[in-house]
Amino acid sequence: MKFFEDVLVGDVDELGRYTFTPDDIKSFAHRFDPQRFHIDEEEAARSHFGALCASGWHTASMWMRLAADQRRREAEAAITRGEPVAQWGPAAGFRELKWLKPVYAGDTIAYRAEVIETRVSQSRPESGLVVSFASGDNQKGERVISFVSTVFVQRRPDMP
């Protein structure tokens, strides 16, 4: 994991892809968002969505899953190199989340994150804030989700 000082505006992480199966969509929705168009194919077909589609919170949560996997891989690589591991997180929140298109059963979403701003935290001097533009595109290249995420990242202990 990079320390705050090593994170640069313009850094891009391709986080990987995830395919939403009908069972995944319904499993999430039964627990957290049991609206008819997320839990039942026939009801979804009659809705304005036209087919079973994922809860927007499910689409967003899978971005977090792939981002967490990426952070873990980077931490493991740093340990292998004998380097210190910077702490990422928690996040302070996010803004401007847009659910731009439905994510239908069978869609494969490619997630990414691009750093758009870095600044030192006023409230936590041992951390910096990394602001990223998070997004997901479907297999047709259409953007389905985007948001602006702000996360605390540890500063290098040896920096003034």
Added chain:
Amino acid sequence: MPEPKLYFEDFEPGAVAVYGPRLVTREEIIAFAAEFDPQPMHLDEAAASATLLGGLAASGWHACALTMRMICDGFVLDAASMGSPGVDEVRWLKPLRPGTQVRLRATIVDKRASNSRPDRGFVNYLFEMIDETDTVLTTITTPLMVLRRVPGTAA
């Protein structure tokens, strides 16, 4: 499906409702994190105590998902809901700890009919997840898209 009870016309700006309570258990915090946010601060007490959270706490996305479930049970499943185009802002202000009894305070900030689609409107909500002492843990500001009972003409 049953006929919806709540349409765009039924949402009154300024109205405040409180939903819940709902107990958030250690087990569900870890289960959500294992599936959607597998970071040590959400999975393991010892590892979490070494992080800025200072102990095990739920993923912020878990707080969002729980908010969605609480508003589904509260009113969304009774409404002519068409989902939401997005979320203006989410602020994770305080950690959501295991064993917290959360409630959700829902305030209708304002609403507007859709300019382009005369059959629907947007109801702008502020959702605040609060604990037993009324401390606000998470805030979510978001428009919900709801069908109109009587479709108007496009503006």
